Amino acid sequence: MENIQALAQMTSWLLTGRILFLLIHILGVVGFAYIVAKRLVPLFRGNRDLRFNRPLVRLGRVLKFWLGQWKQPRYKTAGTLHIFIFAGFMLLALRAFSVLIVGVSENFVMPGLSGRAGSTYNTITDYAATIVFLCMVIAVIRRLVFKPARYAVPARYGKGHTVDAVFLLSLIAILMVADSLFAAARAAAQSQAGQPLEVLAAFSLPWMLQSALASTSLPTLGRLYFGAYLLHEVTFYFLLCYRPFGIQFHVETSFFNIYFAKLDREILKPVRWGVSDEHLDRVKSFGVKTFEDFTWKHMLDFYSCADCGRCSDNCPANAVGRPLSPRFITVKARDYSFQHYPVLGRGKNGTALVVSKDSGSIYSEDEIWSCTTCGACEQECPLLIEYIDKIVDLRRGMVDDGNVPQSLQKPLKALESRGNPYGKMEKKKADWANAKEFQQICRVKTLDSRNGADTLYFVDSITSYDDRMQAIGRATAKILDHVGEKFGILGAAERDSGHEVRRFGEETLFMALRDHNADAIKASGVRRIVTADPHAYNALKHDYKDVPPVEHISQVIAREVRAGKIKFNPIENEKNVYTYHDPCYLGRHNHIYDDPRDVLDAIPGLKRVEMSRSRDRSFCCGGGGLMLFYEPKEDERMGVKRVKMAAEAGANVIVTACPFCMVNIEDAIKVAGLDGKMTAIDLAELVDKQIARECTT
Ligand code: SF4
Ligand code: SF4
Secondary structure, eight states, rough: OOOOGGGGOOOOTEHHHHHHHHHHHHHHHHHHHHHHHHHHHHHHHOOOOOOOSSSHHHHHHIIIISSSSSTTGHHHHHHHHHEEEEEEEEEEEEEHHHHHHHSSSSOOOOOOOOOHHHHHHHHHHHHHHHHHHHHHHHHHHHHIIIGGGOOOOOOGOOOEEEOHHHHHHHHHHHHHHHHHHHHHHHHHHHHHOOOOOOOOOOHHHHHHHHHHHTTOOHHHHHHHHHHHHHHHHHHHHHHHHHHHGGGGHHHHHHHHHHHHHOOOTTTTSSSTTOOGGGGGGGGSOOOOSBGGGHHHHHHHHHHHHOOOOOHHHHHHHHHHHOOHHHHHHOOOOOOOOHSSOOOOSSSOOBBBSSTTTTTTOOOOOHHHHHHOOOOOOHHHHHOOOOOOHHHHHHHHHHTTTTTHHHHHHHHHHHHHHHHHHHHOOGEEEEEEEHHHHHHHOOOOOOOOOOOOSSSSEEEOOOHOOTTTTTHHHHHHHHHHTTTTTTTEEOOGGOOOOOHHHHHHTHHHHHHHHHHHHHHHHHHOOEEEEESSHHHHHHIIIIIIIOOOOEEHHHHHHHHHHTTSSSOOOOOOTOOOOOEEEOTTTTTTTTTTHHHHHHHHHSTTOOEEEOSSSOOGGOOOOOOOOGGGGGGOOOOOOOOHHHHHHHHHHHHHHHEEEEHHHHHHHHHHHHHHHHHTTTTEEEEHHHHHHHHOOOOOO
16 A cells, blocks of 8 residues: 555554564464463363264254354344344454454455455445444443343342443444444545545445545544554454453353253253263262362353343243342352462362352352252253253252252152152052042053053152142043053052152152162053153153153143044133143243144134243243242242233133142132132143043943
């Protein structure tokens, strides 16, 4: 460039431009590499995590969730902003790289970006810089003026993050302005000198700045050109090195976090990767007790959180004021990591994470017990950050230390001795089916070496022993009988599925229950399993090995309705408005959303409405993870919030397909003062009531 001194030749503070920029490059790159290396130290001290399988599936997920920003539109405003910013960054990456090199090699042109391709790319990136700049302005205004509630930091979690967020957003805005000013000053100088003009995209930020600089003298343009470049360089490298100190680190880590994200979300993490159940006795300490007990991938999760607050915004525990907010499970662990593995100085490790007496602990017992393992946080997180495995691992650590809430000790002991949390006798397990009156309507056989069947109805503890839930068991049996299923139950040989026990963190007890049931199932010779309990369904499907395939009763009913084997009488009370509550372990954990709805829609005259939170955004009723036996401090029950949502949707009958949901929802209807105005019914009960038939046995 003749009329505007070449960057490399310009001098500042007695250094030529080339040397100055080279120094900034070296300092920036070395500094960044050093900081990232220090950030990786705890990952190397963390536990194993086998995430290197199925590379093509993982790449597919990178394309969908990272490049495709799949989850962002779930939050319209923030999601759209993020998509624009992400796309802008992707487009500007080459331009930023070229600009960096131009400082030391004035005539550098990125291969493939000369001539028309280069002009087209420049036009696109002029707009990209403008859009990113505007997005930053909007994001700052949102943070400072509109202040979405999910960004707030409750006092118990420390100081707010707004200053940091606004600082980072401003730095990116400055970067865009510097980039645009650099291009504008160059184009303005070319224009004044009558040289072939580098055309800037009309109405873009560089174009507007060029227009503003039209009458500026050439020497001033030269200084602006140099100054804009210097500002771009310094801001670029400052951002690069500053990001690993806070939420913006996700810019670097998100690609890897999504690539290594858990592929089978429904399968719980083993106690120790690479250690089989048979060799668990060799593991000295179960679960997570210190930071270094987390796996390296879980530590990468901590670095990758963008602090968007979506997880906590959807967390039912957070919504009812329990002392749990998943966002802060991550933020606290990340802060812990930064503090204990500083960039300057030596790391110190080994502090207990969940012992309230220990001043170094970051989590409280109640916080960790408050989770229902509903999965809403994981469903929402755009970066696929995991929570259930971490919380279960923290619980495993507490259980291993004998740190179990008082109210849970009794059910756990009963599970150990009697195989159910109520401490009831095994021989009473089939009482619900053996009652004389019921046997006359529908004979349910108990499977043994002489009495075989194709199908096992796995009942599980709550339906077997809870007087109210036994009605679900009887309805399920009648439906199976109606469709001609040759089925039976295990009776006294069936123990609790262990689903909640495992999520509670009692792995050894879970294994004992699982092995007992698996042996009984195999001995029964059945070819498939049906259950009406989504928790049992989830356990049999994902926690058990080598047992026959399992279906939830809603799947069986939907299939038989489609096949014409089940027909319905019309609804008697046409004034009733029904809504379906998705149980977490049927919906979010197993993606069964349509079958129950299809069944309801097949009942003539049934009016159905959707609640504001349904399907994969369903709101947990509070029943998972042994929560029926544990009542953490909360402002309102989850079930009460849920029945209010049903009332808001205009429904007066809540249909669910889970006995745990039924306990909570029926109770919540009373607590909410809706007794007489609202009722709850299980899908199997409703189907049994509406089925057009006489019992055939
Ligand atoms: S699993 Fe559910 S209750 Fe637990 S942290 Fe996530 S959203 Fe909250
Ligand atoms: S964990 Fe995910 S959803 Fe939660 S704040 Fe972090 S990035 Fe957002």
